[in-house]
Every structure is written in C-alpha cells, then in structure tokens.
Amino acid sequence: MAKKNDAPTEIETITLTMSRPVAEAVQAACEWYLRLHMGQFWDLAEDLLCKILLGRGKQCVSERGTA
Numbered sequence: 001m002a003k004k005n006d007a008p009t010e011i012e013t014i015t016l017t018m019s020r021p022v023a024e025a026v027q028a029a030c031e032w033y034l035r036l037h038m039g040q041f042w043d044l045a046e047d048l049l050c051k052i053l054l055g056r057g058k059q060c061v062s063e064r065g066t067a
Contacts, residue, residue, distance in 0.1 A: 050060035
C-alpha cells in the first residue's frame with residue numbers, strides 16, 4: 001500500500017544529482033531570482049555591474065564600500 005501524501009497537489013518533492021559547478025550556478029541563479037522578486041533590483045544590478053567591471057580588470061566602488 002502506498003504512503004499517503006498530505007502535500008497539496010502543486011508541491012512535489014524531487015531529488016537531483018549534479019556536479020558541483022552546476023549546483024553552484026543553480027544556487028546563484030536562484031539567489032538572483034529571489035533578490036529580483038523581493039524588490040532588490042538596484043542592489044542586484046549594482047552587483048552584476050561590479051562583477052562585469054572586475055572581470056575586465058577595472059575597479060568597482062559601491063556605496064557599501066569596495067568590491
């Protein structure tokens with residue numbers, strides 16, 4: 001006999017197996033998605049711009065300090 005599931009029909013549990021780099025990329029994407037939808041657009045945009053500038057070897061200075 002199958003175990004009864006009391007969870008609502010729109011909630012499902014799954015298990016995924018992935019490599020560490022993929023897991024880190026998924027985690028970063030989820031964090032960015034949540035920040036965007038929690039009204040932190042300008043903080044998210046600033047962080048993204050700083051990452052781009054640092055990747056090009058330029059300095060990024062924000063209101064919160066140096067990146």
